[in-house]
Amino acid sequence: MPQPPAILQVLPALVAGGVERGTVEIAEAIAAAGWRALVASAGGALAVEVERVGGVHVTLPLATKSPLGILRNAGALAALVRQEEVAILHARSRAPAWSALLASRRTGAHLVTTYHGAYNEGLPGKRLYNSVMARGERVIAISHFIADLVRARHGTGPGRLRVIPRGVDPRRFDPAAVPPPQVAALRESWGAALGQPVILLPGRMTRWKGQAVLLEAVARLPGQPIAVLAGGGNEEFARELRGRAQALGLGDRLRLAGHVEAMAPALLAADVVVHASTDPEAFGRTVIEAQAMARPVIASDLGGPRETVEEGVTGWRVPPGDPAALAAALARVLALPEAERAAVGARARAAVLRDYTTTAMQAATIGVYRELLG
Known part of the structure; x- marks a missing residue:
């Protein structure tokens, strides 16, 4: 009997992040479809999650960006494709995508790419380097914003381009599932x-996420609100933020929570959740996570959140990098009666359950695979 189709996802590593979490979720969907789910990366904390959902992780040094390393990885992927009879290679990041492109040409395996970011083009040769993400037989854009960008930059037509938004698991992000004592x-x-x-x-x-913009906005507010920054990363930037908070008189009202594994309770513990990015987000998964928890959300008016935040209905949008506008929006939202804030939160959760669930993302991606498998 022939083996079930094998789908091999490739990405640099399996540390925490939206791309990595999405890879695990698609591995789960592949296994649930009765196919074989393979993931190749340099490894990380989420590698065990791949195995838990029924996939197999293969450790390869796919985080390298060196041309020689990319060529070596192409050979290793081609060997893996032949060994496991892989039908589809699915690339989720640029350097591994170059290796996957070469491997697909050597083996005849189908190639799918997911265009996860706006990808800066400031340096010479960057558009060519980025273009690999538009070279799949199917190119998945994670928002209409990204789809427009792919069409404009690379001329990708509707025959190959598919829009599949990111999703959240409403079982993990459910206000009713978080005990009130945990929030307190x-x-x-x-x-x-x-x-x-x-x-x-x-x-x-990281600077473009807008933490400094939020501090400037909070300093303009009455009522002594607390600003909580939840996220790991650049410690030097974190020290800079602490210094700026002191200068603004916010030193005792700034909380640097670091990486938060259990985001659902943290979101529910907030009165308002802010997305303050100054560069366009390809999608903005934290926004729909907050909306799934029925929280009032204020987001920068650019990129993906323009699609997920309906002004005054499921949240509010403000000009990016504008502390005064963000402060004014925060003041308005915090002054709303609790019932009105709750109504916005309820509409936001309903919109997420309708349009942005993990299940919908998984089903649409499996649909793309079925197109290629015939």
Whole structure:
């Protein structure tokens, strides 16, 4: 009897992040479809998750960007494709995608790419380097914003381009599933007094995520709100933020929570969740996670959040990099009656359950694979 089809996803590593989490979720869907789910990467904390959902992880040094390393990885992927009779290679990042492209040409395996970012083109040769993400037989764009960008930059036509938004698992992000004492304990750990507003910004510690913009905005607000920054990353930038908070008089109201594994309780513990990115997000998964938890969300008016945040209906949008506009929006939202904020949160959760679930993302991706497998 022939083996079930094998799908091999490739990415640099399996550390925490949206691309990595999505890889695990698609591996789960592949296994559930009765196919063989393979993932190749340099490894990381989520490698065990691949195995848990029924996939197999293969360790390869796919994080390298050196031309020689990319060529070597192409050979290793081609050998793996032949050994495991892989039908489809699915590339999720640029350097591994070059290796996957070469491997697919050598073996005849189909190639799918997911265009996960806006990908800066500031340096010479960058458009060529980025173009590999538009060379799949099917190119998955994670938002309409990204689809427009792929069409404009690379001329990718509708026959190959598919829009599949990111999704959240409504079982993991469910307000009813978080015990109120857990939320109260988290607010207490942040030093929030009864009735003191908590403003949460989830995102990596990197300048373009807008943490500094939030601090400038919070400094303009009355009522002594607490600003919680949830995300790991650049420690030097974190020190810079602490210094800026001191200068703004926010030193005792800034909380650097670091990487938060259990985001659902943290989101529920916030009065408002802020997305303050100054560069366009390809999608903005933290936004729909907050909406799934029925939280009021204020997002930068650019990139993916333009599609997931309907102004005044499921949240609010503000000009990016504008502390005064963000402060004004925060003041308006915090001044709303609790019932009105709850109504916005309820509409936001309903929109996520309708349009942005993990199940929908998995089904659409499996549909792309079926197109190629015939």
